[in-house]
Amino acid sequence: MKSILVTGGAGFIGSHTVVELHHAGYLPIIIDDFSNSHPKVLEGIEEIIGQAPIFYEGDCKNPIFLRSVLDQHPELEGCIHFAAFKAVGESVENPLKYYHNNIGSLANILSEMNRKEIHQLVFSSSCTVYGQPTKLPVEEGANIHSANSPYGYTKQVCEQMIRDLQSSGTPISSVILRYFNPIGAHSSGKIGELPLGTPDNLVPFITQSAAGIRGGLTIFGSDYSTPDGTCIRDYIHVVDLAKAHVSALKWTSKNPSKCEAFNIGTGEGKSVREVIDTFQKVNGIELNVKLGERRLGDVEQIYASGEKARQVLNWEPELSLADALADAWCWQQNLSLQE
Numbered sequence: 001m002k003s004i005l006v007t008g009g010a011g012f013i014g015s016h017t018v019v020e021l022h023h024a025g026y027l028p029i030i031i032d033d034f035s036n037s038h039p040k041v042l043e044g045i046e047e048i049i050g051q052a053p054i055f056y057e058g059d060c061k062n063p064i065f066l067r068s069v070l071d072q073h074p075e076l077e078g079c080i081h082f083a084a085f086k087a088v089g090e091s092v093e094n095p096l097k098y099y100h101n102n103i104g105s106l107a108n109i110l111s112e113m114n115r116k117e118i119h120q121l122v123f124s125s126s127c128t129v130y131g132q133p134t135k136l137p138v139e140e141g142a143n144i145h146s147a148n149s150p151y152g153y154t155k156q157v158c159e160q161m162i163r164d165l166q167s168s169g170t171p172i173s174s175v176i177l178r179y180f181n182p183i184g185a186h187s188s189g190k191i192g193e194l195p196l197g198t199p200d201n202l203v204p205f206i207t208q209s210a211a212g213i214r215g216g217l218t219i220f221g222s223d224y225s226t227p228d229g230t231c232i233r234d235y236i237h238v239v240d241l242a243k244a245h246v247s248a249l250k251w252t253s254k255n256p257s258k259c260e261a262f263n264i265g266t267g268e269g270k271s272v273r274e275v276i277d278t279f280q281k282v283n284g285i286e287l288n289v290k291l292g293e294r295r296l297g298d299v300e301q302i303y304a305s306g307e308k309a310r311q312v313l314n315w316e317p318e319l320s321l322a323d324a325l326a327d328a329w330c331w332q333q334n335l336s337l338q339e
């Protein structure tokens, strides 16, 4: 059973990936500092996979902690690195927090992988590296514009760090996964998105508004040059996204000393209004919605070409927007029951 280090493994995408790694016959070793996640996620993972995951609480920015974990697991064969901050708005207000954490953590991970001769890396990147693409659907070879935020810039720097390490002749095989908009939850209702505080993202705000935890939903801008005036995004079910990490890991084991980036999205753009309407229809709930001003930093529309991931990783999404919004609501209801 191949052991895989999963940093940020108690997070939204990390926890779903831990489940899929287990189902695929891997042994996940989780590191998380709970700076943007909660210990009860580990209980949810245990309920799904039937055993307590191997877990170490700590910060990847701390090289002594990181080394202590890797020295306890000489059998580690790969790493999936999620641990990073991801709130675009917060990164503008507090850029150093993002530079220290997102870049510093990856630098430690790469150093330790080098030292321990761990040669397989899957890196959590983001479609924010593209900015507002000039051509849609956006392909991996699209021009990388200057980032719209310090968060997006940290992802661009991290991608370059990985390429530079690989170009230096280090025998590392890396896959860079550029996520679009991850949404939804595991169908069991045991794990899902757990935003700390008021959600920045659309879908958790919708579910919390529907649950009465938040007031009405505001659509940030209805005067964009899109069919219904609202922004368009590529919403991908988090379980499909988690499975893409397993496919990527398998690819690194068969393609030594390579570095490839892949878009992980559905290939379909959906507007804010379409998401709201689908949520209401699928769950039989009427939301309280009002129109508001545009949000600074938003791109008008972005959605992925998923062709490279289909061809090279043999991965494609299986779940729909409706599936994701039904699963998100089921998770929110379970959360409310736990409180």
Ligand code: WQD
Binding pocket: 086, 087, 088, 125, 126, 127, 128, 179, 180, 181, 182, 200, 201, 202, 203, 205, 217, 218, 219, 220, 221, 231, 232, 233, 272, 295, 298
């Ligand atoms: C989607 C749309 C908002 C809330 C996120 C992450 C980013 C990256 C991609 C990981 C936008 C609108 C939102 C609300 C609204 N993920 N909206 N009312 O901004 O595309 O980016 O996913 O790397 O890091 O931040 O996602 O869900 O915040 O917004 O109208 O209350 O919904 O304006 O058009 P975004 P989002």
